[in-house]
Amino acid sequence: xxxxxxxxxxxxxxxxxxxxxxxxxxxxxxxxxxxxxxxxxxxxxxxxxxxxxxxxxxxxxxxxxxxxxxxxxxxxxxxxxxxxxxxxxxxxxxxxxxxxxxxxxxxxxxxxxxxxxxxxxxxxxxxxxxxxxxxxxxxxxxxxxxxxxxxxxxxxxxxxxxxxxxxxxxxxxxxxxxxxxxxxxxxxxxxxxxxxxxxxxxxxxxxxxxxxxxxxxxxxxxxxxxxxxxxxxxxxxxxxxxxxxxxxxxxxxxxxxxxxxxxxxxxxxxxxxxxxxxxxxxxxxxxxxxxxxxxxxxxxxxxxxxxxxxxxxxxxxxxxxxxxxxxxxxxxxxxxxxxxxxxxxxxxxxxxxxxxxxxxxxxxxxxxxxxxxxxxxxxxxxxxxxxxxxxxxxxxxxxxxxxxxxxxxxxxxxxxxxxxxxxxxxxxxxxxxxxxxxxxxxxxxxxxxxxxxxxxxxxxxxxx
Numbered sequence: 001x002x003x004x005x006x007x008x009x010x011x012x013x014x015x016x017x018x019x020x021x022x023x024x025x026x027x028x029x030x031x032x033x034x035x036x037x038x039x040x041x042x043x044x045x046x047x048x049x050x051x052x053x054x055x056x057x058x059x060x061x062x063x064x065x066x067x068x069x070x071x072x073x074x075x076x077x078x079x080x081x082x083x084x085x086x087x088x089x090x091x092x093x094x095x096x097x098x099x100x101x102x103x104x105x106x107x108x109x110x111x112x113x114x115x116x117x118x119x120x121x122x123x124x125x126x127x128x129x130x131x132x133x134x135x136x137x138x139x140x141x142x143x144x145x146x147x148x149x150x151x152x153x154x155x156x157x158x159x160x161x162x163x164x165x166x167x168x169x170x171x172x173x174x175x176x177x178x179x180x181x182x183x184x185x186x187x188x189x190x191x192x193x194x195x196x197x198x199x200x201x202x203x204x205x206x207x208x209x210x211x212x213x214x215x216x217x218x219x220x221x222x223x224x225x226x227x228x229x230x231x232x233x234x235x236x237x238x239x240x241x242x243x244x245x246x247x248x249x250x251x252x253x254x255x256x257x258x259x260x261x262x263x264x265x266x267x268x269x270x271x272x273x274x275x276x277x278x279x280x281x282x283x284x285x286x287x288x289x290x291x292x293x294x295x296x297x298x299x300x301x302x303x304x305x306x307x308x309x310x311x312x313x314x315x316x317x318x319x320x321x322x323x324x325x326x327x328x329x330x331x332x333x334x335x336x337x338x339x340x341x342x343x344x345x346x347x348x349x350x351x352x353x354x355x356x357x358x359x360x361x362x363x364x365x366x367x368x369x370x371x372x373x374x375x376x377x378x379x380x381x382x383x384x385x386x387x388x389x390x391x392x393x394x395x396x397x398x399x400x401x402x403x404x405x406x407x408x409x410x411x412x413x414x415x416x417x418x419x420x421x422x423x424x425x426x427x428x429x430x431x432x433x434x435x436x437x438x439x440x441x442x443x444x445x446x447x448x449x450x451x452x453x454x455x456x457x458x459x460x461x462x463x464x
Contacts, residue, residue: 036172036323044225048161048177051218053184055157058211059150060188060303061204062120064196066146067284067299079417081140082410085147089402092148096156097249097395105163105394106223112156113216116149120209127202147406153212154181155401158382159394164222166231167386171326175319178379182314184211185374186307189300196296248391249399258388259396261447263404265381268443269373270408271436272338275429276366278416279345283352283362302363306371313375327380328448334377335441338369342437345430352426362426369437377444384451 037045099108123142126133133141165173192204227233252259280302288294321330342365345351351361359367385397416429 036176038172040229041169041173044164044222044229045173045176047218047222047225048173049180051215051222052157052177052181053187054211054215054218055153055184056181057184057188057191058208058215059146059153060185060307061192061208061211062146063150063303064189064192064296064299065201065204066143067281067295079410079413081143081147082406082413084140084144086403086406086410088144088148089151089406092152093249093399093403094247096152096398097245097247100394101245101248105160109156109160109219109223110216112152113212113219116153117209117212117216119145119149120205120212124202124205127205148402151402151405152398153215155398158385158401159397160219160222162382162385162393162397163390164226164230164232165386167383169231170383170386171323174379174383175314175322178318178375179311179314182307182310182374186304186311189303189307193297193300193304196300197293201296249395249397250403252392252396253399253404256392256396258384258451259392259400261443262381262384262396262400265440265443265447266400266404267408268436268440269377270405271412272342272369272433272440273373274409274412275416275433276362276369278413279351279362279426279429280366283360286352302359302367305359306367307374309367309371310375313372314379318376318379322380322383326448327383327451328445330376330380331444331448332441334372335437335444337372338437339434341365341368342430342434346427346434348427351430362430365430369433380448381444384448387451 096108096112099111123145126138126141161174161177162170191207195204195207253263254260284295284298288298317333318330321333344355345361345365348355348361353360355361356364385393388396419428
């Protein structure tokens with residue numbers, strides 16, 4: 001395991017060094033419009049980079065805390081956690097839609113981050129006080145809150161990005177900006193791994209809150225830049241409230257062809273992620289038992305390895321493919337590699353035995369599929385939202401990335417429990433995930449191609 005972490009840390013340093021060279025090159029070519037970052041964009045790219053870095057670092061600092069709490073109870077309890085999270089997203093998604101309906105983004109986006117900063121501070125006494133909540137109650141509450149927190153802060157980030165950058169800019173810049181999130185996601189678990197044994201669990205929440213405060217400052221600065229220099233600044237209503245109703249986002253899941261297809265794509269991708277997550281949760285519970293520190297360290301190791309792979313994918317394949325070929329081949333490669341690694345689990349004699357650098361097959365499958373999902377599929381998927389109206393960018397995208405995502409988690413976890421009662425083992429679940437990846441490849445390819453073909457048409461004429 002230590003060798004695995006050493007290799008991952010070395011890869012991380014090399015990726016960050018490569019990233020620094022990329023930015024130095026682009027900065028040197030600023031005055032020419034031939035570089036990836038064009039004249040006048042550098043300030044906003046740097047702010048977007050810092051913004052996403054802080055958002056993902058804030059989440060990944062506390063993610064291992066959530067993971068060890070869920071590992072303590074095992075995957076059979078995950079439906080309760082996912083069910084409560086789904087209810088939370090169903091309640092908050094219309095509330096967010098109501099805010100964006102009534103107030104402009106310069107008000108709504110900062111308010112979202114201030115709310116989550118206050119919540120992080122409010123959790124500290126629950127972790128430090130004895131007897132305020134039982135471990136199980138605290139585990140469920142924190143799992144649900146962190147899951148909602150992750151979905152909303154990341155969804156709001158991408159909605160904000162798709163609102164200030166044009167479609168052409170998104171293809172050039174989203175691979176660069178996405179790297180920032182991955183570097184933050186690598187930094188977060190590395191911080192947790194280093195600090196948890198020194199300062200304990202509760203102070204990690206304050207580290208996360210501090211990172212969100214920096215992200216909040218980036219939001220304010222980016223909003224000011226977009227009003228003066230943004231590509232969409234001349235569009236009608238660019239700075240106005242979105243309008244409409246508070247349930248528009250949920251309605252679009254069924255009524256809007258684009259959002260309906262994006263929902264299907266996300267549900268299939270979730271079929272891969274949730275199954276892999278549950279299998280690794282069971283492995284952690286069986287291997288580390290009641291040792292919370294060991295479970296937290298293992299979760300941080302998995303996150304670190306997955307995020308290093310994400311950086312590598314973003315700096316190589318995604319950085320080249322997305323601007324030149326569009327989202328379709330990026331999504332296809334993610335799906336095909338996920339199928340391959342899931343088949344390794346299917347045909348493995350013992351999926352819990354060490355397979356690669358001390359990691360079992362189930363962990364390797366999670367690391368590879370998650371790393372490529374965030375390194376390739378997510379930047380490609382979010383670039384599609386730049387072609388749709390603002391109402392869909394904020395409300396529809398938020399509904400897909402929150403309510404639909406957590407509905408998928410709940411449905412898949414319940415299905416897994418039912419299939420376990422029928423005797424299905426680890427290999428069977430990995431096989432189902434491989435089929436989901438295959439179907440996702442077809443839907444993602446079709447959706448990307450149709451969006452490219454119809455992107456110039458008014459939204460009323462689109463039929464995806």
